Amino acid sequence: MVKAYDAEQVTRLKSKVTYLAGLVNILLAAIKITFGVIGKSEALIVDGIHSLADLMTDVFVIIAIKLGSREADHDHPYGHRRYETIATVILGGALFVVAAGIAWDVLERILHPEKLLVPKKDTLIIAAISILANEWLFQYTKRVAKKSRSKLLLANAWHHRSDAISSIVVLFGIIAVLYGYPFADAVAAIIVALMVAKIGLSLILESVRELVDTSLSDAQINDIRRVIKLTEGVKSIHLLRTRQMGEDSFVDAHIVVDPKITVSEGHMIADTVRDNLKAHFDDIVDVLVHIDPEDDEFKQNKTELPSRKQIDQLLAQYLGELSEDIDFRIHYLDGKIELEVIVPKAISKQSEIIDQIKNKCLQLERDHQWIGRASVLSKI
Numbered sequence: 001m002v003k004a005y006d007a008e009q010v011t012r013l014k015s016k017v018t019y020l021a022g023l024v025n026i027l028l029a030a031i032k033i034t035f036g037v038i039g040k041s042e043a044l045i046v047d048g049i050h051s052l053a054d055l056m057t058d059v060f061v062i063i064a065i066k067l068g069s070r071e072a073d074h075d076h077p078y079g080h081r082r083y084e085t086i087a088t089v090i091l092g093g094a095l096f097v098v099a100a101g102i103a104w105d106v107l108e109r110i111l112h113p114e115k116l117l118v119p120k121k122d123t124l125i126i127a128a129i130s131i132l133a134n135e136w137l138f139q140y141t142k143r144v145a146k147k148s149r150s151k152l153l154l155a156n157a158w159h160h161r162s163d164a165i166s167s168i169v170v171l172f173g174i175i176a177v178l179y180g181y182p183f184a185d186a187v188a189a190i191i192v193a194l195m196v197a198k199i200g201l202s203l204i205l206e207s208v209r210e211l212v213d214t215s216l217s218d219a220q221i222n223d224i225r226r227v228i229k230l231t232e233g234v235k236s237i238h239l240l241r242t243r244q245m246g247e248d249s250f251v252d253a254h255i256v257v258d259p260k261i262t263v264s265e266g267h268m269i270a271d272t273v274r275d276n277l278k279a280h281f282d283d284i285v286d287v288l289v290h291i292d293p294e295d296d297e298f299k300q301n302k303t304e305l306p307s308r309k310q311i312d313q314l315l316a317q318y319l320g321e322l323s324e325d326i327d328f329r330i331h332y333l334d335g336k337i338e339l340e341v342i343v344p345k346a347i348s349k350q351s352e353i354i355d356q357i358k359n360k361c362l363q364l365e366r367d368h369q370w371i372g373r374a375s376v377l378s379k380i
Contacts, residue, residue, distance in 0.1 A: 010148040014065045017144040017153065021137050021160065022058035025051045028130055035126045046102050046189040051130075053098045053196065054163060060087045061156055081245040084152045088207040095200030102193040110186050127171040134164035149247040149283050155203055162199055213243040220281075224251060227280050233257055233269035238295040248285040251277060259293030259333055266291040294333055305337055305370055314368075315341070318360045322353070336372035339364075348378035 032048030064087035070080045141157035144150075172188065215221065221242060228237055239254035255273060257266055270289035277287050306314070311330060316323040325347060331338040341361055347353055354376065361374035 010150070011065060013144050013148045014150055014153055015062065017141050018058050018061045018065065018156070021141060021156070022055055022062070024133055024137055025055040025058060028133055029055060032126055032130060039126075046106070046192055049098070049102060051163065053095055054159060056094060057091055057156060057159055060091045061152060063087060064152060081248055082211070084150075084247075085207045085210050085245075088152055088155065088203050089211070092200040092203030092207065095203070096197050097200075099193045099195075099197035099200060102196070103190055106186050106189045106193065110183065124171060124175070127167050130167040131164050131171065134160045134167060138164060151244075151247050155206070159199055162195055210244050216242040216244065216249060220249075224253075224277060224281070224284075227276050228253060228255060228273055231269065231273050231276055233261075233265070234273065236295060238292065239290075247283060249281070249283045251284055251287045252290070253287065254290045254292055256292050256295050259331055293331070305332055305335075311337070311339065314364070318364055319357065322357060322360075326357070334372070336370050338372050339374040340377055341374065342377045342379060345379050354378075 029048050029051035032051060033045055034048075036045035036048055064084040067083035067087075068081050072080075137160040138157050141153055141160055145153035145157050176188075216224075221240065224242070225237055225240060228234055228240075234255045234257065236256045237253060238256060239252075241252040243250050253273065255270070257269055270291055273289050274287040277284050308330060311328065312323075315326070315328060319326070325344055327342040329340040329342065331340070339361070341357060343354065343357060358376050361376055364374050365371050
């Protein structure tokens with residue numbers, strides 16, 4: 001399990017790595033575009049534009065971090081993590097547009113060969129520098145993403161890795177042109193553009209899945225089920241819902257417990273389930289546990305059963321004055337009511353009164369089909 005960080009530490013970690021990535025991307029963009037123009041490398045120029053797009057990514061990430069790190073308030077009781085998601089969608093769309101523009105420009109040059117540029121050998125050094133710088137950024141950002149559990153930072157880390165890969169494509173494109181393949185540099189530029197488009201589309205799709213409350217993966221859900229089932233007092237799970245908000249996960253679980261336990265014991269089991277899940281999974285920040293006495297998920301017709309007040313009135317009707325001295329418990333099970341009539345210790349030794357109460361309870365069972373059983377119990 002990774003080390004836990006508080007919200008302020010997470011925000012600082014995210015901001016630090018993103019500011020550093022922005023600075024590196026500014027330097028890379030300036031170097032690649034400058035030497036791409038001097039060295040007449042179409043692919044290197046495109047890769048420089050890609051670095052500018054990465055700078056835009058870093059700006060969006062910083063904004064999203066600032067907005068998303070704000071605490072929950074009255075209007076946003078679940079916090080502001082979705083700002084990161086929205087920023088990712090915008091970022092993905094912008095990258096897709098940039099990629100389309102790059103591809104269009106390169107295709108124009110391919111259709112008009114006189115516009116093709118012939119790169120110089122010096123551009124190879126710049127491509128190599130770009131590969132090393134972006135791979136370092138990938139490793140560093142990925143490490144911080146794992147520490148802070150930030151999916152947005154992890155996406156940005158893979159964006160840096162894609163930059164390293166695109167620079168490798170550029171490197172091979174330049175080498176191919178130098179060995180007599182004039183279209184290779186342009187083809188390399190198109191490949192880079194397609195990679196940018198793929199990243200943009202992936203970011204959009206993943207973020208949209210989060211915005212529409214798509215559940216966690218099957219593997220994660222199975223792990224969550226396992227932890228819940230291992231909790232003492234849980235008989236089974238009949239409904240489990242999950243969703244994500246930024247790097248945080250939320251769980252709603254309906255668990256089945258012994259129907260005869262007290263409300264306080266059921267509440268204790270629910271608290272234990274919540275604590276166990278939060279202890280086992282760093283990304284789970286909130287768990288809502290609903291206690292059920294039975295699995296009623298697939299019951300088609302659920303009978304409308306009377307409330308406690310109505311049962312109290314019914315007992316008064318059948319028992320008369322005796323109802324003033326008794327207490328009762330209701331169990332709503334299998335579409336019926338199991339009623340436990342509890343008599344005080346003083347009455348429990350008076351067999352005549354006990355027999356009278358039992359007979360009234362039997363009559364109650366016969367008169368009302370929704371009563372499964374009416375038992376008479378004595379206080380000790």
